[in-house]
Structures are given as structure tokens and as C-alpha cells.
Amino acid sequence: DQQVKQNSPSLSVQEGRISILNCDYTNSMFDYFLWYKKYPAEGPTFLISISSIKDKNEDGRFTVFLNKSAKHLSLHIVPSQPGDSAVYFCAVRQGGSEKLVFGKGTKLTVNP
Amino acid sequence: GAGVSQSPRYKVAKRGQDVALRCDPISGHVSLFWYQQALGQGPEFLTYFQNEAQLDKSGLPSDRFFAERPEGSVSTLKIQRTQQEDSAVYLCASSLFGVAATNEKLFFGSGTQLSVL
Numbered sequence: 001d002q003q004v005k006q007n008s009p010s011l012s013v014q015e016g017r018i019s020i021l022n023c024d025y026t027n028s029m030f031d032y033f034l035w036y037k038k039y040p041a042e043g044p045t046f047l048i049s050i051s052s053i054k055d056k057n058e059d060g061r062f063t064v065f066l067n068k069s070a071k072h073l074s075l076h077i078v079p080s081q082p083g084d085s086a087v088y089f090c091a092v093r094q095g096g097s098e099k100l101v102f103g104k105g106t107k108l109t110v111n112p
Numbered sequence: 113g114a115g116v117s118q119s120p121r122y123k124v125a126k127r128g129q130d131v132a133l134r135c136d137p138i139s140g141h142v143s144l145f146w147y148q149q150a151l152g153q154g155p156e157f158l159t160y161f162q163n164e165a166q167l168d169k170s171g172l173p174s175d176r177f178f179a180e181r182p183e184g185s186v187s188t189l190k191i192q193r194t195q196q197e198d199s200a201v202y203l204c205a206s207s208l209f210g211v212a213a214t215n216e217k218l219f220f221g222s223g224t225q226l227s228v229l
Contacts, residue, residue, distance in 0.1 A: 004154070034217070043116070043203055043220030044155065089154050098143070098168060098210055100218070102154030 003027055004092055006103035014111055019077040021106050023090030026071065030092040033066060034100070035075045038087045047088075048075070080110045114138075116221035118204050124227045125194045133189045133224045135204030143210045144187050145218065146179055147203040155203055161187060162210060194228045201225050 005024045013019045021035075031052040036044035050057040050064045050073070057064050063076045077084055090103040117136040125131050137144050143162055147155035148171075157171040163184035172179070176194075181187040191198055205218040 036220075041222065043205070043222045045220070046217040049217070091154075098145070098160045099157040099171070100155075102156070104152065104154050 001026070002103075003030075004090055004101050004103040006090055006106050008106050009104070010107040010109070012109045012111060013080050015082055016079045019075075019080045019084065019108055019110065021075040021077075021088050021090075021108065023073050023075075023103055024071060025073075025090075025092050027092075027094065028068075028071065029094050030101075031095045032093040033064070033073050034091045034093070035062075035064060036089045036091060036102075038089060038105070044089055077108075080108075082110045082112050084108060085110050116204055116206055116219050118202075118221040118224050120224060121222065122225050122227075124229065127195060127228055128193050129228075130190065130192045131194055131226065133191075133202050133226070135187045135189070135221060137185065137187070137204070137206030138208075138219055139185075141206035141208050141219075142184075143207045144181060145205040145207075146187070146189050147205065147220075148173075149201045149203055149223070151200070158189070158202075191226075194226075196228050199226055199228045 003026050034049040035047040037047045038044045048059050048062045048064050050066050066073045087105040087107045089105045091100040119134045146158040149155045159179045160168040161181045176192045178190045201223040203223045205220045207216045
């Protein structure tokens, strides 16, 4: 069964508006959470991360929120730009493990 | 090089053929990972090296899959007697040390797209 779920395969937003991408996980032992961004024909690139001891981490236009009780995290992009159009993967890691477990990804399209 | 380099970029194999996929990590990076990404899925962990030592191979789908990193830098993922279900993008990633201890990020290559006919 999937340990990391990104239930929205795609999302379309208007330039300048907020994009919200969601991710749910099943295992409370996961303690580090990441978002990766992927353009076609390229490998994933790291975007932002958050440790389980925090509930929010901000980096410029990108903010990740973590709700441990709900086992839910989200990525907010404000304001969205056309260059943000890509597939976004949520990834999680369990303490002491080198493995990342990825969701299936959400394809974000930002329309000019 | 500046980033993780993988070759070939595309590989078409006939069912039953053996293939070898190469990964050049970022110079000086201790940790190296292989992930498999099937169409419409997220990357799935295959195996992990710290220098030349393969510390985790729990994600390798079968004994047809073999990975090595003999000198602690370049790595090769070999797939023997390829099957159609092996068709996927194979991603290599590296990090300076390990992600577990330091929460370091992984740097991914562009991948090798393998198509088995």
C-alpha cells in the first residue's frame, strides 16, 4: 500500500495566485519531509524540506506546512509563476534511514 | 563535473538482453543512490552506496538487478535478461555524506530511460 499519497494528479492555477500542493503519509515514524520539483527530461531537483520538529518552513515564495497529527504536509507557492510549471513530488524519510519514499507527483500548470 | 551525469540517456533493449547503466556522481560525494521511476509513478528506491560499500540493496526487484561502485565514485546498474516490466527511468542521485545523519539533500541526474521491447 502507498505510504505517501499525492491525491491530485494535476493542478492548474493562474499566474500570481497561490498554488497549494498536498501530500498525506501513513507512517508516524517518518521524521523528515521534502518537496522535489521535476521538469520534463530532467531529474528531480530539491525544493524545500521540513523536519518533524517544526510545523512550517519558508524559503522565498515557497512554504511547507507540516501537520503531524493529520500526517499531512502541503507546499504553498505564492505568487505562482509560469516557470513553476512542473511535476512536484513529496518525499519522506524515516529517522536513521537513507531511503526516500516518494509520492506519485502532482503536475502543476501555471497559466500566464 | 557540475552535476550527476548518467549514460546512456536512452536505451532500447530486446527482451532477454543484458544492459548496463552508468552514473557519475558529483565529485567527492560519498553517498550514491539508484531509484527506478515507472511511468506515472514517483521514484522508488533501489539501492544505496556509501563509498564503495553497498549498504542497502533492499529495493532491487530481483536477482537480475545488480549494482556496483568498485572505487567509490562511478557506479553501474546492471540488469540481466531484461523484461518488459523493467521499462522505466533509472535515476542516480548523490549526496556529500548521507541524508540520514545530516538531512542533506540528494542531487539527481537526468536519468536513463530504458525501454524493453
